[in-house]
Amino acid sequence: MTDPTSPRHTVLRDRHEALGASFTDFGGWLMPVRYTSDLAEHHAVRTAAGLFDISHMAEIEVRGADAARFLDYAVSGRMSALAVDQAKYTLLLDPSGGIVDDLIVYRAADDAYLVVANAGNRDAAVAALTERARDFDVVVDDCTDHIALIAVQGPRSQEIVEATAQITALSQPLSDLRYYRRGHAEFAAADGTRVPMHLARTGYTGEDGFELFIRASLAGELWDALLAAGEPLGLVPAGLAARDTLRLEAGMPLYGHELGLDILPAQAGLGRTVAVDKDDFVGKAALETVVAGDAPVLVGLVSEGRRAGRAGYPVRHGDQTVGEVSSGALSPTLGHPIALAFVPPALAAEGTELAIDVRGTAIPATVTALPFYRRKK
Structure with a gap:
């Protein structure tokens, strides 16, 4: 051991x-x-x-x-x-x-x-x-x-x-x-x-x-x-x-x-x-x-600006906390914030508008298809 x-x-x-x-x-x-x-x-x-x-x-x-x-x-x-x-x-x-x-x-x-x-x-x-x-x-x-x-x-x-x-x-x-x-x-x-x-x-x-x-x-x-x-x-x-x-x-x-x-x-x-x-x-x-039911599922989130959500940050829908960021960063390649997060299946569809609570500020975030980046063949 x-x-x-x-x-x-x-x-x-x-x-x-x-x-x-x-x-x-x-x-x-x-x-x-x-x-x-x-x-x-x-x-x-x-x-x-x-x-x-x-x-x-x-x-x-x-x-x-x-x-x-x-x-x-x-x-x-x-x-x-x-x-x-x-x-x-x-x-x-x-x-x-x-x-x-x-x-x-x-x-x-x-x-x-x-x-x-x-x-x-x-x-x-x-x-x-x-x-x-x-x-x-x-x-x-x-x-x-x-x-x-x-x-x-x-x-x-x-x-x-x-x-x-x-x-x-x-x-x-x-x-x-x-x-x-x-x-x-x-x-x-x-x-x-x-x-x-x-x-x-x-x-x-x-x-x-x-x-x-x-x-x-x-x-x-x-x-x-x-x-x-x-x-x-x-x-x-x-x-x-x-x-x-x-x-x-x-x-x-x-x-x-x-x-x-x-x-x-x-x-x-x-x-x-x-x-x-x-x-x-x-x-x-x-x-x-x-039976998974409403068990959270993993989604990709993209935001504008420079403030990125980090692991543990709350994900919000309206005035409700609905999930949590598992990983997040300002993407060096794409130039905008990206995150992986667990949210209810009802909010997991591509294009769903959510927000990440970044130290008290709700930063708009959109559910997107993964991966965020795909290399050119």
Whole structure:
């Protein structure tokens, strides 16, 4: 179990300090929140590329003859349908249908998967998967401490990874690697050894990009190599502040804000991630019997001006408080305030006029379709 009283740090902490990063405690980890400017880092990802240390994320291997059948039972989606090296976004539900965590699951082989969970939910995810594995022929192995994860995100990300000379022996050209697919390569370490690594075309920014898995002891060398290759192409190190505004513009949920144990998948707009036709999975019975009724649902809100609603701010309809902002910011890309909020279904239709109470002032806000921002193909 991780110690909740003492923030951990990734193997790249020295690099972050050398680059002048400011740090914050995030999910029990001391992580860079910014290096120079939130806005500059955000715009770099939208126009060129950003380099993110996401080694705080949890990696959990599931291996064994029953791996596919087990994950079909343990999570909301149908993991048995994945091809080898395909990934899928899914949910880890509790028996009442609430969300323990949101995950990305990669199929590594016919009998092996890699589950990537949120840093703050590492213990909960490992415990839930381990408990659910009791009646299956599988091994659940928390390998977080042995794997580093680095993301290159932005329209020039493919160009940057291809320019990194130490990344060799690609299993396929990156141009052929589809979204939510994983490729393989070797990393040429400084000591002359070549070690395997994985490149997934996934991300949390709304841009094209890659998440690179490598042995933790070589994370520093990979970070340096990517930065050296990418700086001439506009790559900058980027922190959690930019990552948050990027994912918000892309309408992507954040656990503890849009997701939690008290939120059902349908409320967060994630009903599509639940394979309701599976014979059984944890949370199925609850989802079949729970009647949502007037349970709040997640919507996007846009406003004019510069005053943005933040998490926890009330949402109003006339003189009544009808909901609450879960995430909000002044969008660096769009130039106006955006927010995600939970409101009654009767007020969730696109075009509905609401207001956000920003420190006592009602700021008009309109329900809009998500995402707020969609990259050009």
